[in-house]
Amino acid sequence: MNRTFQKGDQVALKDDNISGIVIDVFENDVVVRTTDGFDMSFPCHLLVIENQDSFIKSMSNISNISSGEWAKKYVTPQKSTRIGSKKRGIPPLEVDLHIGQLTNSTRGLSNFDMLNLQIKTAKQKLEYAIQKKIGSVVFIHGVGEGILKEELIFLFGHYSGLEYFDAPYSKYGVGATQVEISQNAKLI
Numbered sequence: 001m002n003r004t005f006q007k008g009d010q011v012a013l014k015d016d017n018i019s020g021i022v023i024d025v026f027e028n029d030v031v032v033r034t035t036d037g038f039d040m041s042f043p044c045h046l047l048v049i050e051n052q053d054s055f056i057k058s059m060s061n062i063s064n065i066s067s068g069e070w071a072k073k074y075v076t077p078q079k080s081t082r083i084g085s086k087k088r089g090i091p092p093l094e095v096d097l098h099i100g101q102l103t104n105s106t107r108g109l110s111n112f113d114m115l116n117l118q119i120k121t122a123k124q125k126l127e128y129a130i131q132k133k134i135g136s137v138v139f140i141h142g143v144g145e146g147i148l149k150e151e152l153i154f155l156f157g158h159y160s161g162l163e164y165f166d167a168p169y170s171k172y173g174v175g176a177t178q179v180e181i182s183q184n185a186k187l188i
Contacts, residue, residue, distance in 0.1 A: 005030045010050040013042060013090070018132070019050050036128065040093055092136035092178060095125045097148065119151050126159070130185045138167045142175040152177055161185030 012019035024031035167176035
């Protein structure tokens with residue numbers, strides 16, 4: 001069944017421990033704000049409605065049976081299994097490090113303060129990805145003078161089990177770095 005997602009739907013990633021609320025819907029992709037507060041984009045076919053009651057109620061219009069009877073008859077509890085995200089083709093977590101995305105105002109912040117905020121955010125998101133076994137993260141840093149990119153590479157050097165390279169040009173241009181995270185990545 002091809003389900004159309006709507007803003008506000010509670011969804012979960014199939015076969016993974018990521019869930020959240022739909023905040024934007026595109027033709028084939030859905031942007032989800034996870035329960036951990038991150039915005040992630042997923043292809044529609046990888047998501048399921050987590051709040052089955054609203055889905056069941058919408059389906060109960062098809063026949064005369066109640067949503068509760070329909071659930072007992074047709075909904076089988078699904079066991080969640082965790083498989084490495086790289087193996088399933090899940091899109092990477094995207095982290096936009098442009099300062100305008102991280103703070104409402106740069107008033108009173110020096111360039112050093114802004115860089116520290118960007119690096120702190122990158123470190124938090126990277127450690128979140130390692131903890132949640134997310135296989136890939138794209139850090140969008142922009143072009144600029146290259147200082148942020150250099151600092152990111154320095155940060156990545158403090159972890160084992162990471163590979164990093166320029167993110168796909170067709171989607172990000174030259175202002176993004178992609179990090180692939182192995183299942184045993186850790187701080188060194």
